[in-house]
Amino acid sequence: MKEIPESYVKANQTGIVLFVIAASLFRQPYLLVGLWLVQVMGLLIGRNLFVIVAKPFLKVHPDKTQAAELQRFNNTLAVVFLSLSLAAFLVGWAWAGYLFSWLLFAAALAALSGYCIGCTLYFQLKQLKARWRRA
Numbered sequence: 001m002k003e004i005p006e007s008y009v010k011a012n013q014t015g016i017v018l019f020v021i022a023a024s025l026f027r028q029p030y031l032l033v034g035l036w037l038v039q040v041m042g043l044l045i046g047r048n049l050f051v052i053v054a055k056p057f058l059k060v061h062p063d064k065t066q067a068a069e070l071q072r073f074n075n076t077l078a079v080v081f082l083s084l085s086l087a088a089f090l091v092g093w094a095w096a097g098y099l100f101s102w103l104l105f106a107a108a109l110a111a112l113s114g115y116c117i118g119c120t121l122y123f124q125l126k127q128l129k130a131r132w133r134r135a
Contacts, residue, residue, distance in 0.1 A: 003065035007058040008051045012042070013108040015050030016078065020105035024098060029089045032101055036082040043075045074111075074118035078104055 016035065023031035042048035085100035107117045 002068035004068050004071050005058075005060040005062075006064040006066055007060055008048070008055075009066050009071060010112060011054040011058060012048050012050045012075075013112050014054075016108040017105055017112065020101045020108075023101060029086070029094070029097055029101075032082060032085055032089075032097075036079065036086060039075060039078045039082060043072070043079055070119060070122055073122045074116070077107070077118050077121070081107075 015038065019031055019035040019038075023029055023035075038049045042051075081100050081104040085097045085104070088094070088096035088100060110117055
């Protein structure tokens with residue numbers, strides 16, 4: 001199974017946290033468009049701007065990795081939440097736009113703190129899928 005260095009994952013999570021904070025503090029939802037582009041690039045072509053920028057400063061420990069499949073799932077969740085956020089801003093629901101971005105912020109901050117909400121959701125979905133196959 002393909003693995004991604006944990007330091008790369010944390011660089012992306014840190015980028016998410018910083019962009020959502022900046023968008024909220026400065027009331028600039030356009031910053032979320034930039035964040036959305038970074039996450040979509042990571043999802044579609046496997047290149048993440050946060051990782052590219054941080055790579056020269058990161059230490060890669062070969063024994064500290066995370067499954068690429070799981071990170072792809074988490075990246076998809078980030079794109080979904082950012083898409084919902086941007087859609088809400090487009091229709092004039094700023095409160096909902098910020099809410100979706102804050103939910104993503106909370107998930108990224110929790111992951112940086114050691115608890116991966118996306119990983120828990122991924123595990124539960126895999127369990128549900130396995131139960132459906134048995135039924």
